[in-house]
Amino acid sequence: MSSVIVIGGGASGLLAAISAKQHHADVLILERNTKLGKKILATGNGRCNFTNVDATEMHYNHPYFVRPVFEQMSPKKTLQLFEQFGITPKIEDEGKTYPLSEQASSIVDVLIYEIERLNIPVKYDAYVTSIKKQDVFEIELQHGERLKADRVILATGGLAMPKSGSDGTGYQLAQSCGHTMTPIFPALVKLELNSPHLKALDGVKFPGTVELIHDGHPVQTETGDVLFTKYGISGPTILQISRKANQLLQEGQSVFINVILVNGPNQRDVAKRFSQLKDRSVEMSLIGLINKRIIHPLLKEVHIDPHVMVKDLSKDKMNTLQQHLFGWSFPIVGSKDFDDAQVTAGGITIDEVNPQTLESKKVAGLYFCGEILDIDGLCGGYNLQWAWSSGFVAGKYASR
Ligand SMILES: Cc1cc2nc3c(=O)[nH]c(=O)nc-3n(C[C@H](O)[C@H](O)[C@H](O)COP(=O)(O)OP(=O)(O)OC[C@H]3O[C@@H](n4cnc5c(N)ncnc54)[C@H](O)[C@@H]3O)c2cc1C
Structure with missing residues (x-):
């Protein structure tokens, strides 16, 4: 034996x-x-x-x-x-x-x-x-x-x-x-983002879609729960993209995450919604569409006064807002380390x-x-x- x-x-x-x-x-x-x-x-x-x-x-x-x-x-x-x-x-x-x-x-x-x-x-x-x-x-x-x-x-x-x-x-x-x-590098791990809005977004959880962007193109897309944290972003969707994100970062590449805030309705549906709600403030027009806690940081990011009426938004501003609803982009700067990684x-x-x-x-x-x-x-x-x-x-x- x-x-x-x-x-x-x-x-x-x-x-x-x-x-x-x-x-x-x-x-x-x-x-x-x-x-x-x-x-x-x-x-x-x-x-x-x-x-x-x-x-x-x-x-x-x-x-x-x-x-x-x-x-x-x-x-x-x-x-x-x-x-x-x-x-x-x-x-x-x-x-x-x-x-x-x-x-x-x-x-x-x-x-x-x-x-x-x-x-x-x-x-x-x-x-x-x-x-x-x-x-x-x-x-x-x-x-x-x-x-x-x-x-x-x-x-x-x-x-x-x-x-x-x-x-x-x-x-x-x-x-x-x-x-x-x-x-070696940590995988299935939370990602760190660079954004001035993380403090305001900390703890916001919603069902969304995330795209890992490299060289201007999505290289991986995941749908499910997304959770903003004070250092970046977490949730099952993020764990899945973290391996590729960390690999690209290791290679010295720039990577971004596009967070698609609206899950379900398409761009046309949302445009229709805005035209139906044109007499409301922009802030109010977003309530019921996306997580309420995202509204203020998002409007800050796109430099829109929350109190302005939808009908008073310039076409450019409206386009920028819609773009962000369907892909708010954040630079990925790193990840949590091995202590927090699953693999x-x-x-x-x-x-x-x-x-x-x-x-x-x-x-x-x-x-x-x-x-x-x-x-x-x-x-x-x-x-x-x-x-x-x-x-x-x-x-x-x-x-x-
Ligand atoms: C929080 C967390 C959640 C996870 N959830 C899942 C999940 O749900 N599904 C899934 O598929 N995977 C999951 N994983 C991944 C999975 O647990 C690991 O991939 C798997 O356990 C690896 O098995 P292993 O035997 O290679 O290593 P380990 O399970 O890490 O075992 C290695 C063992 O070797 C011992 N050891 C190390 N060095 C020495 C030494 N020098 N002398 C003696 N002993 C030593 C260690 O004490 C340890 O007991 C998760 C991981 C983590 C951290």
């Missing part, structure tokens, strides 16, 4: 350990925390959006690398596995899937149950500081203890939410084995890893799974799905 050490008891590491044991390896999990699956508890606002039934490789940054992994452990197979574990799925809009209990702790509970049922030992407070390979792997823990294994699975996550345990040391461990990294974009270079087995091409017997790799997906259950699938595949091959 080959001995496998899994470094990291998060989503991908737990599946890797279960899979390696199911494939008859002698497995040990090393986890720096005193508990397993700490980050899982925070997922899906405590409900754990643990997969997406519509997930395909196309929902990730490198589809060609995800495909062979999904061919072996598809979202459908993952769902079946979790059902065997005892999780009844609740499928919501856009394929997002939660445990019917709506408790992220259910996912952690069934995984721990499985780890215990399979007699997989877990070493807690086991902060790995070095990995070396001669004929076997030698792993050193922070307090000096040394452990040996035939195979190692690196499942230490990325840098998102470091207080959950994923503080990025996994990258250094991989680099010490000769691996390289692509630049890390970038990571261990995938060209150095076999996509079929997830084994390192540099060090035989070293495997990777989860967020440590340069793979990330959209918000909606895709990142955990990658953690489960990649964990399962890494565990399977590490046990051979």
Whole structure:
């Protein structure tokens, strides 16, 4: 029986350990925390959006690398596995899937149950500081203890939410084995905007559409809840565009967000509305169309006196107002950091890893799974799905 050490008891590491044991390896999990699956508890606002039934490789940054992994452990197979574990799925809009209990702790509970049922030992407070390979792997823990294994699975996550345990040391461990990294940056994260109106807009939430603008063209459009904050903008729509926005910012590009304030009626409908309400003040004419708290900052932005009558607005002013209703543009200047991000974009270079087995091409017997790799997906259950699938595949091959 080959001995496998899994470094990291998060989503991908737990599946890797279960899979390696199911494939008859002698497995040990090393986890720096005193508990397993700490980050899982925070997922899906405590409900754990643990997969997406519509997930395909196309929902990730490198589809060609995800495909062979999904061919072996598809979202459908993952769902079946979790059902065997005892999780009844609740499928919501856009394929997002939660445990019917709506408790992220259910996912952690069934995984721990499985780890215990399979007699997989877990070493807690086991902060790995070095990995070396001669004929076997030698792993050193922070307090000096040394452990040996035939195979190692690196499942230490990325840098998102470091207080959950994923503080990025996994990258250094991989680099010490000769691996390289692509630049990392926070993804699925709130964005910072440059605007004098943020203080007034702070806390305004409304259903809208947002467009990410680069080079004058929309490069991504999302519809749903939008939330202004004192530093910028947040909400599910923003998390979805944040990856592309941050990537472009990293490349030194200028990016803007167009916030479409009117959801539903088109420009002609709104023009008709203004002509019907021409005897009202501009402020009053906007009530019932957009969130009331947006009206004053918006009118300030377009230099229109809120008390002026609609019929007294110049054609130019009316055009400017209408343009802003259908796309108020803000420069994006940054994002919140890894503490607030759901996922890390970038990571261990995938060209150095076999996509079929997830084994390192540099060090035989070293495997990777989860967020440590340069793979990330959209918000909606895709990142955990990658953690489960990649964990399962890494565990399977590490046990051979
Ligand atoms: C707030 C939040 C909400 C999220 N919601 C969702 C969601 O609803 N759906 C979804 O699909 N995705 C969600 N995600 C993303 C998802 O949780 C991650 O992509 C996934 O957990 C990554 O799994 P992982 O195993 O690679 O890493 P992690 O889950 O981060 O696990 C890594 C583990 O390794 C341990 N570790 C790290 N370094 C060492 C070391 N040197 N020695 C020993 N142990 C170490 C850590 O303590 C940790 O337990 C969310 C993320 C966050 C932060």
